[in-house]
Amino acid sequence: MSLDPKRAVAELKELRALTGDENGAQRVAWTDTWLKAREWFAAKVTSLPVEHHYDAASNNWVTLRGVSEKSLLIGGHLDSVPNGGWLDGALNVIAGLEVLRRIAAEFGRRPPVTVRLVDWADEEGARFGRSLLGSSAFAGTHSIDADRVRTDRDGVKMEDALRRCGVEIAKFPDAEKEQKNAAAYIELHIEQGPVLERMHLPLAVVLGTKGVERHIITFHGQEAHSGSTPMNARRDALAAAAKLALEVRTIAKKHDDAVCTMGSVKTFPGIVTAVVGRCEVTLDQRDLDASVLAQMYREAQEASRRFAAEENCTVEWSRLWNIEPVPFHPQLLNLCEQAVRETSGTSHRMPSGPLHDAAEVSRAGIPTVMMFVQSLKGISHNKIEDTTEEQLEMSVVAFDRLASKAMDWIQK
Ligand SMILES: [Zn+2]
Numbered sequence: 001m002s003l004d005p006k007r008a009v010a011e012l013k014e015l016r017a018l019t020g021d022e023n024g025a026q027r028v029a030w031t032d033t034w035l036k037a038r039e040w041f042a043a044k045v046t047s048l049p050v051e052h053h054y055d056a057a058s059n060n061w062v063t064l065r066g067v068s069e070k071s072l073l074i075g076g077h078l079d080s081v082p083n084g085g086w087l088d089g090a091l092n093v094i095a096g097l098e099v100l101r102r103i104a105a106e107f108g109r110r111p112p113v114t115v116r117l118v119d120w121a122d123e124e125g126a127r128f129g130r131s132l133l134g135s136s137a138f139a140g141t142h143s144i145d146a147d148r149v150r151t152d153r154d155g156v157k158m159e160d161a162l163r164r165c166g167v168e169i170a171k172f173p174d175a176e177k178e179q180k181n182a183a184a185y186i187e188l189h190i191e192q193g194p195v196l197e198r199m200h201l202p203l204a205v206v207l208g209t210k211g212v213e214r215h216i217i218t219f220h221g222q223e224a225h226s227g228s229t230p231m232n233a234r235r236d237a238l239a240a241a242a243k244l245a246l247e248v249r250t251i252a253k254k255h256d257d258a259v260c261t262m263g264s265v266k267t268f269p270g271i272v273t274a275v276v277g278r279c280e281v282t283l284d285q286r287d288l289d290a291s292v293l294a295q296m297y298r299e300a301q302e303a304s305r306r307f308a309a310e311e312n313c314t315v316e317w318s319r320l321w322n323i324e325p326v327p328f329h330p331q332l333l334n335l336c337e338q339a340v341r342e343t344s345g346t347s348h349r350m351p352s353g354p355l356h357d358a359a360e361v362s363r364a365g366i367p368t369v370m371m372f373v374q375s376l377k378g379i380s381h382n383k384i385e386d387t388t389e390e391q392l393e394m395s396v397v398a399f400d401r402l403a404s405k406a407m408d409w410i411q412k
Pocket residue numbers: 077088089123189
């Protein structure tokens with residue numbers, strides 16, 4: 001049985017029909033539809049000469065034992081956001097399955113190194129707001145105490161939702177055992193942005209995942225009557241925030257791949273007849289280079305103080321979350337580049353703005369690389385998420401080549 005990229009596309013469609021509706025994919029982690037997707041996947045691997053188990057964080061491991069215990073890990077996630085797309089996460093699991101079939105057939109059920117396909121649990125964090133849950137348990141970067149008490153929209157506690165699926169959150173550290181003998185990790189993913197389509201390229205090598213600085217910035221001015229307060233006597237908190245909203249674009253544009261986003265603005269009292277006395281905004285800054293990220297953070301702080309002073313306001317910052325940039329392994333980047341070039345005739349290197357399970361695996365010290373395939377219109381986390389079938393098939397071929405190269409690399 002040789003590699004069959006068309007079968008991978010057909011299986012993606014099968015999964016879409018089974019777990020999607022007119023609004024898109026509904027494979028939200030810890031729900032019945034997600035469990036249905038996992039059952040479907042479990043049935044797919046029964047004909048392969050593999051061992052199959054769920055670890056303490058419900059990551060689903062399919063292991064093809066090789067001559068060496070040293071392992072190539074191939075990862076993806078079957079979970080989706082509500083009303084999500086058919087490819088985000090699922091492509092890597094299904095492409096990985098196809099690669100596993102090819103390897104099992106080529107080496108007469110016993111490849112030179114062990115190959116393990118993993119379906120990570122709850123990559124999206126859609127229900128409880130905690131992304132990369134299963135892979136962080138694997139990497140030992142989990143935050144059990146903060147996470148167990150999280151609740152979903154209906155007030156269900158995360159701890160209880162996991163228990164319903166047979167998972168005890170207190171046992172998460174046991175998932176770290178799966179790191180044993182892991183020699184390399186590879187992941188294929190849709191780009192989820194417009195860069196490759198604009199460049200007319202099907203595939204890319206992912207340099208790493210960008211670091212993130214995420215803050216709430218609050219400008220304090222003075223609420224005042226919109227009729228009686230002269231323009232030169234105002235302390236308008238929104239005016240200061242608005243200046244910053246434009247300035248963060250200038251700050252980001254100084255660097256090639258950096259992004260800064262002001263995604264939320266709240267005004268108080270928020271009525272048509274009052275000058276804004278308090279304005280709360282959020283800022284999300286990302287770059288692959290830690291020094292660039294630190295510089296953008298500093299510049300945004302300085303700018304906020306300058307604009308606050310200009311508008312007779314004050315400003316305070318509070319960090320919501322941050323994560324350091326995770327650059328991928330240089331030698332695996334080269335192998336990925338070869339695989340992309342041999343398949344599509346050309347290659348491109350780019351950072352990933354979204355986080356992926358690969359970042360957690362890399363943080364565990366396991367050599368890691370990712371490959372991107374083009375997203376049509378750059379849209380993801382939505383039912384219109386799509387990639388042409390031709391490029392999906394191409395991505396399976398390139399990913400399979402990367403798997404072979406990584407196996408050779410592990411043996412050296
Ligand atoms: Zn994903």
